[in-house]
Amino acid sequence: MRKNIIAGNWKMNLDYNEGVSLFSEIVNMVKDERKGDQLVVICPPYIHLNSLAKLGGAEVKIGSQNISDNESGAFTGEISAKMVKSTGAEYVIIGHSERREYFAESDELLAAKTKKALEHHLNPIFCIGETLDERNNGSYYEVLKKQLLHGLFSLTEADFSKITIAYEPIWAIGTGLTATPEQAQDIHAFIRSEIEANYGFNVADDTSILYGGSCNPKNANELFSQKDIDGGLIGGASLKSRDFTDIIRVFNS
Numbered sequence: 001m002r003k004n005i006i007a008g009n010w011k012m013n014l015d016y017n018e019g020v021s022l023f024s025e026i027v028n029m030v031k032d033e034r035k036g037d038q039l040v041v042i043c044p045p046y047i048h049l050n051s052l053a054k055l056g057g058a059e060v061k062i063g064s065q066n067i068s069d070n071e072s073g074a075f076t077g078e079i080s081a082k083m084v085k086s087t088g089a090e091y092v093i094i095g096h097s098e099r100r101e102y103f104a105e106s107d108e109l110l111a112a113k114t115k116k117a118l119e120h121h122l123n124p125i126f127c128i129g130e131t132l133d134e135r136n137n138g139s140y141y142e143v144l145k146k147q148l149l150h151g152l153f154s155l156t157e158a159d160f161s162k163i164t165i166a167y168e169p170i171w172a173i174g175t176g177l178t179a180t181p182e183q184a185q186d187i188h189a190f191i192r193s194e195i196e197a198n199y200g201f202n203v204a205d206d207t208s209i210l211y212g213g214s215c216n217p218k219n220a221n222e223l224f225s226q227k228d229i230d231g232g233l234i235g236g237a238s239l240k241s242r243d244f245t246d247i248i249r250v251f252n253s
């Protein structure tokens, strides 16, 4: 059975005290208000991983926003999968469009990072998504298929079954433009069919596919009620405890 997951991506926001304070609010609200069995994950900047993993307990899991593809050594400024795992974090976002674009991360590099995460028992949340141009010129199925093929489909079935996919149309990230529930469902069904073609029905049926891009308490319900949308990767709205927990709540309404 695939899991329903609400993950927050804090991006490069919140200093140490701000992070602890927001996270404590989120944990308390999740404890009080969560109905159902959604998995809640927060992906803060690295400085927060260890303290939040201790505070989160069983209620809220922690993930990092990136890892190195290298094991260890002279890579100034990088952080390894082993280090992230040692903080108590259990997840890692790989291939966010901001890393693909601003840090020139290629599909091949992302495939290496995914393998490194799995070696250290971190669960990858692997992001794919098309630009506005690719959406408008109709090449988006090809673009997404290539990201899946080169980033993920060389994994063994056992490894692939540990992957969560996030579909984040780049034109919807931080723009206030959201994919319509129909557009998102169409792509999620496409992603699931590509997984099925490579790994078979059972693996495809068990893979959680999250939607990300201007998701908020108002649009979450309609998005998450689509049959192939298993939750969300939330940016801006995860920086407000009320909005984030409202999104978790509507999931179940």
Ligand code: 13P
Pocket (backbone or CB within 6 Å): 009, 096, 168, 172, 173, 174, 175, 176, 212, 213, 214, 215, 233, 234, 235, 236, 237
């Ligand atoms: P927004 O929710 O701010 O659009 O960001 C989405 C995102 O990039 C999550 O990873």
